[in-house]
Amino acid sequence: YTEDYKAGAGVISRNSYGAGSAWYMGTMPEEEIFSLLLSAVCRDAGVRKPEVIVPDECEVVRRELNGKAIYYLFNFGTKPRQASWNGTLTDVLAGQNYPGGVEIPADGFMVLKEAK
DSSP states (O other): OOSSSGGTSEEEEEEETTTTEEEEESOOHHHHHHHHHHHHHHHHHHHOSSSSSOOOTTTEEEEEOOOEEEEEEESOOOOOOOOEEEEEEEETTTOEEEEEEEOTTTEEEEEEEEHH
């Protein structure tokens, strides 16, 4: 801030506490700046970009079991949607392998794991 009673105070600040940190943002920067800031915050926190990319109306949740990634893909839309990734994932329920991506059924879900 540059004026009024907030002059000299930070618009975006970070407070370390224990093993973590908290961020405060008293503004909404332009999208590009916000994206850069969020990328830095995520990197510092050890958060990675998702390995599975899903479009709008879809969601992906990643969990681990015995050191292997398991992905839960949800399509909340009324049309099938394409998910994509590098490598091959296996459908836990059907046993089918999907190299590079799969179509998630409309209003459906899939459970995928790293292929052996």
